[in-house]
Amino acid sequence: MLLATHYLQAQRYRTLLRNEFINAFRTVDAFVCPTLPFTATKLGATTVVIENGVEEDMLSAIMQFTGVASLTGLPALNVPCGFDAAGLPIGMQLIGRPFDEATLFRMGHAFQMATDFHLRAPDL
Numbered sequence: 001m002l003l004a005t006h007y008l009q010a011q012r013y014r015t016l017l018r019n020e021f022i023n024a025f026r027t028v029d030a031f032v033c034p035t036l037p038f039t040a041t042k043l044g045a046t047t048v049v050i051e052n053g054v055e056e057d058m059l060s061a062i063m064q065f066t067g068v069a070s071l072t073g074l075p076a077l078n079v080p081c082g083f084d085a086a087g088l089p090i091g092m093q094l095i096g097r098p099f100d101e102a103t104l105f106r107m108g109h110a111f112q113m114a115t116d117f118h119l120r121a122p123d124l
Contacts, residue, residue: 010084014072017068018071018073018074018080020092021072021074021095022097025091025097029096029097029107030096030097030103030107031095031096032093032094032097033067033093034065034090034091034093035066035091036061036065036066036091037050037061037064039051039072039086039089039090040089040122041108045058046058051069054087057089065093066093068095069093071100074095074097074101075096075100075101075104077094077095077096077101077104077105078091078092078093078095079092079093079108079110079117079118080092080109080117080118081115081117083119087119088122092111094108
C-alpha cells in the first residue's frame with residue numbers, strides 16, 4: 001500500500017526524468033549503457049553480489065539499469081557486446097527516442113555487423 005502523496009511524487013519524478021532524456025535527445029541519437037550491473041548468474045539465482053560483497057535481490061539489481069527505459073517509457077534494445085573473464089555474456093543497452101525503435105534496430109544491427117559477439121555462446 002502506498003500513500004497517494006508517494007504515488008504523485010513518483011509520477012512527478014517520472015515526468016522529470018523523461019523530460020531530461022527528451023532534452024538530451026536534441027544532441028544524441030541514443031544512449032549506450034550497460035544492460036545489467038553484473039554478468040549472467042547461475043540459473044535460478046535470486047540474489048547477486050554487485051559491489052563491496054553486499055548481496056542484493058536479483059530483481060532490484062536488474063532494475064538499476066533496465067528500469068530507466070521502463071520508467072520513462074522509452075524504447076530500449078539489448079545487444080550482446082562481450083564476455084567477462086569467466087566467459088559469461090555482457091549486454092549493451094541502447095535507449096532511444098520515443099517511437100524510434102527503427103534507429104535502435106539500425107544501431108544494433110550495425111554493431112553486430114562490426115563484431116561477432118552475437119555469434120558466440122558461453123560454455124555451458
